[in-house]
Amino acid sequence: xxxxxxxxxxxxxxxxxxxxxxxxxxxxxxxxxxxxxxxxxxxxxxxxxxxxxxxxxxxxxxxxxxxxxxxxxxxxxxxxxxxxxxxxxxxxxxxxxxxxxxxxxxxxxxxxxxxxxxxxxxxxxxxxxxxxxxxxxxxxxxxxxxxxxxxxxxxxxxxxxxxxxxxxxxxxxxxxxxxxxxxxxxxxxxxxxxxxxxxxxxxxxxxxxxxxxxxxxxxxxxxxxxxxxxxxxxxxxxxxxxxxxxxxxxxxxxxxxxxxxxxxxxxxxxxxxxxxxxxxxxxxxxxxxxxxxxxxxxxxxxxxxxxxxxxxxxxxxxxxx
Numbered sequence: 001x002x003x004x005x006x007x008x009x010x011x012x013x014x015x016x017x018x019x020x021x022x023x024x025x026x027x028x029x030x031x032x033x034x035x036x037x038x039x040x041x042x043x044x045x046x047x048x049x050x051x052x053x054x055x056x057x058x059x060x061x062x063x064x065x066x067x068x069x070x071x072x073x074x075x076x077x078x079x080x081x082x083x084x085x086x087x088x089x090x091x092x093x094x095x096x097x098x099x100x101x102x103x104x105x106x107x108x109x110x111x112x113x114x115x116x117x118x119x120x121x122x123x124x125x126x127x128x129x130x131x132x133x134x135x136x137x138x139x140x141x142x143x144x145x146x147x148x149x150x151x152x153x154x155x156x157x158x159x160x161x162x163x164x165x166x167x168x169x170x171x172x173x174x175x176x177x178x179x180x181x182x183x184x185x186x187x188x189x190x191x192x193x194x195x196x197x198x199x200x201x202x203x204x205x206x207x208x209x210x211x212x213x214x215x216x217x218x219x220x221x222x223x224x225x226x227x228x229x230x231x232x233x234x235x236x237x238x239x240x241x242x243x244x245x246x247x248x249x250x251x252x253x254x255x256x257x258x259x260x261x262x263x264x265x266x267x268x269x270x271x272x273x274x275x276x277x278x279x280x281x282x283x284x285x286x287x288x289x290x291x292x293x294x295x296x297x298x299x300x301x302x303x304x305x306x307x308x309x310x311x312x313x314x315x316x317x318x319x320x321x
Contacts, residue, residue, distance in 0.1 A: 011174035030087035043292030044069040060138040072288035075109035079180040099181040115150030118212040121219040168192040245298035256283035
């Protein structure tokens with residue numbers, strides 16, 4: 001370790017120790033992670049390509065979906081390649097500043113995902129409750145501004161994590177029992193007082209969650225009231241079908257996220273560390289993997305475009321034969 005600060009020991013590098021206790025099966029654990037990451041890359045890139053190239057998808061709902069795909073890709077890419085290098089090649093060393101950068105992108109894009117889901121819920125609320133004003137309310141300028149605000153809101157809250165980590169002394173060593181650098185995993189190896197880190201991390205989660213989750217809940221309560229009041233059964237079914245994919249995305253995002261957050265702070269003595277680390281990796285991989293599948297299956301226009309694209313490709317290949 002190198003002494004970079006006169007008042008505290010700051011390591012030049014950290015050692016990410018993978019999944020302690022499961023070192024012998026690191027290779028087997030990496031296989032499902034690699035498979036999920038590959039599906040996430042293909043699915044989200046494919047979804048963004050379809051939305052970009054198909055003019056019929058140039059609507060607010062699909063633009064928000066493209067933003068969700070981009071956020072998912074950046075979130076999982078901030079950690080998974082590094083995790084696979086640890087599990088495959090035992091490349092555990094990470095520069096101190098690189099660790100801080102990974103921490104910033106990880107927490108920023110995981111927090112931004114919550115913001116995008118909230119914006120998508122508001123989009124469905126406007127589309128179903130105010131269909132005639134939908135195009136005038138959600139213009140491209142409004143979408144761009146809300147997307148930028150969703151990013152800036154989280155980035156401003158996450159930046160202090162780096163300063164809180166830098167102020168800590170690391171006189172016990174530099175080995176992090178994790179596959180990536182997240183705020184509390186790094187803080188816990190310090191020999192200093194990490195109460196401020198724990199409290200501020202809790203405040204950030206509460207600030208984001210206490211705004212996004214009520215907005216999502218209120219939006220869907222209003223949507224449910226509007227849908228139930230529709231006289232046509234076909235209209236009710238169509239309205240429900242546009243929301244089921246989004247509700248599925250909300251569930252697979254918030255459930256593992258809250259499990260990971262609360263076990264990090266309150267369940268460390270009852271839940272084995274390797275369970276927490278595996279769940280922490282799945283929490284970052286499950287939404288990016290499942291969201292393209294959920295929206296591809298449940299969204300009629302995307303499903304029809306994908307079917308047409310595959311049929312066209314099959315037809316071209318048969319002509320070449």
